Amino acid sequence: MDFDLMITSFPKLLSATVVTLKLLSASLFFGLFLGLFFAILRLNKNIFINKFAYGYSYIFRGTPLLVQIFIIYFGLGQIEYLRTTFLWVILKEPYWCAIIAFTLNTGAYTSEILRSAFQTIKPGIIEAGKSLGISNKIIFYKIQIPIAIRQSLPAYGNEIILMMKGTSLASTVTLMDLTGVAKYIISTTFKPIEVFIVAGGIYLFMTFIIHNVIKYLEKKYSFQ
Amino acid sequence: MELLAFGKTGWGDELFYATLMTIAVSITAMLVGFFFALIFTPLKLSKYKTLNLVGNFYTTVIRGVPELLVIYLFFFGGSGAIMYVASIFGYYEYIEINAFVTGSMAIGIISGAYSTEVFRGAIQSIDKGQFEAAKVLGINKFGQFYKIILPQMLRLAIPNLSNVWQITLKDTSLISVTGLVEIMRQSYIAAGSTRDPLFFYSFAAVLYLLLTYVSMKLINKLEVRYSRGY
Numbered sequence: 001m002d003f004d005l006m007i008t009s010f011p012k013l014l015s016a017t018v019v020t021l022k023l024l025s026a027s028l029f030f031g032l033f034l035g036l037f038f039a040i041l042r043l044n045k046n047i048f049i050n051k052f053a054y055g056y057s058y059i060f061r062g063t064p065l066l067v068q069i070f071i072i073y074f075g076l077g078q079i080e081y082l083r084t085t086f087l088w089v090i091l092k093e094p095y096w097c098a099i100i101a102f103t104l105n106t107g108a109y110t111s112e113i114l115r116s117a118f119q120t121i122k123p124g125i126i127e128a129g130k131s132l133g134i135s136n137k138i139i140f141y142k143i144q145i146p147i148a149i150r151q152s153l154p155a156y157g158n159e160i161i162l163m164m165k166g167t168s169l170a171s172t173v174t175l176m177d178l179t180g181v182a183k184y185i186i187s188t189t190f191k192p193i194e195v196f197i198v199a200g201g202i203y204l205f206m207t208f209i210i211h212n213v214i215k216y217l218e219k220k221y222s223f224q
Numbered sequence: 225m226e227l228l229a230f231g232k233t234g235w236g237d238e239l240f241y242a243t244l245m246t247i248a249v250s251i252t253a254m255l256v257g258f259f260f261a262l263i264f265t266p267l268k269l270s271k272y273k274t275l276n277l278v279g280n281f282y283t284t285v286i287r288g289v290p291e292l293l294v295i296y297l298f299f300f301g302g303s304g305a306i307m308y309v310a311s312i313f314g315y316y317e318y319i320e321i322n323a324f325v326t327g328s329m330a331i332g333i334i335s336g337a338y339s340t341e342v343f344r345g346a347i348q349s350i351d352k353g354q355f356e357a358a359k360v361l362g363i364n365k366f367g368q369f370y371k372i373i374l375p376q377m378l379r380l381a382i383p384n385l386s387n388v389w390q391i392t393l394k395d396t397s398l399i400s401v402t403g404l405v406e407i408m409r410q411s412y413i414a415a416g417s418t419r420d421p422l423f424f425y426s427f428a429a430v431l432y433l434l435l436t437y438v439s440m441k442l443i444n445k446l447e448v449r450y451s452r453g454y
Contacts, residue, residue, distance in 0.1 A: 062436040063429040064397035075422035168290030179292050192301035200289040207288035
């Protein structure tokens with residue numbers, strides 16, 4: 001056990017954690033909106049809109065995140081037309097490519113979580129709202145969405161943790177996130193166990209925090 | 225399309241073998257995972273606090289740490305660990321472990337953590353009366369587990385195990401970083417030599433979709449088979 005290496009690598013890994021957290025928060029933020037959008041499309045009665053939303057979630061849940069990042073980072077740059085548009089400013093940066101891939105991925109999972117949450121809302125609640133003369137729009141925003149958010153909290157907590165682990169793939173497109181720096185230190189010092197303990201400890205600590213925050217929110221917003 | 229031709233001109237046969245490799249790694253990893261689950265599920269359900277702690281430590285650490293980090297640990301640390309064990313037995317030559325073994329061990333340990341949770345949940349949802357009835361009939365512990373609990377547990381576990389299979393299948397894409405030529409690695413090679421990454425990575429995505437789709441169908445059949453009588 002090389003404790004000196006563990007101590008010297010800790011600040012480096014900690015500063016790389018900032019990159020991980022930035023990637024995580026950005027993709028969760030955009031992914032939540034995307035997920036909500038597609039969940040609403042899934043509940044639409046029009047079969048084409050419905051199938052389109054289903055196809056989106058099926059494709060992104062059925063393929064590895066690594067493929068998605070590689071298609072966006074290496075693949076899209078190949079299209080000549082894209083290089084001339086303003087989109088190229090975003091797509092040439094690995095940072096934004098990673099965020100786009102993570103957003104699309106977490107959006108697919110989030111849409112499934114929210115859809116099932118919407119479907120478990122008892123029809124009686126909506127009917128009660130209707131009989132009180134509340135408009136459909138307000139029923140949706142003030143009744144359905146808050147209940148759906150509460151229902152989906154446990155599953156969404158899992159998704160946050162999965163996404164946090166997913167951000168480690170950013171290291172494959174040259175980003176120096178926590179895993180990227182850990183790999184760099186391992187490959188220069190050849191002491192995998194020590195670095196794994198420190199980097200893994202940081203990841204576990206983040207998992208622990210997320211887990212407890214979600215648990216607290218669940219308790220706070222429980223129906224009982 | 226000529227990019228996908230079989231033979232020397234195209235990448236069809238290479239990608240076909242790479243797909244087989246992905247399937248082989250996934251199945252091996254899943255089996256390694258079952259092996260780990262078989263050890264750690266009893267630990268998690270044990271009466272003894274220390275054993276519980278060991279079981280919980282395994283599932284918590286593996287499920288809380290990114291897969292890629294675990295793979296790097298195995299990739300860089302695997303041969304070192306094996307050489308250390310070998311040195312105890314007086315063997316000091318350099319030992320290199322095959323990428324297939326490293327990959328399926330790493331993914332297997334990850335998949336094992338998920339399988340452990342699935343088995344634990346399934347066993348806990350079996351009616352207590354089943355255990356008691358088996359005890360009353362004087363069946364020994366071994367028979368209780370293999371003849372009474374396991375068959376009932378499998379039925380409950382299959383839907384969740386199918387999720388674990390999907391996760392395992394997708395995780396195998398990560399061991400391309402160790403150089404094992406599976407779908408992702410082969411696409412990377414093909415993309416590099418033809419300068420057509422968009423096509424090859426999209427094709428890789430299609431291959432993965434095909435694999436998840438087909439395995440989904442097969443598992444559904446298995447589910448129907450195991451729910452006979454319910």
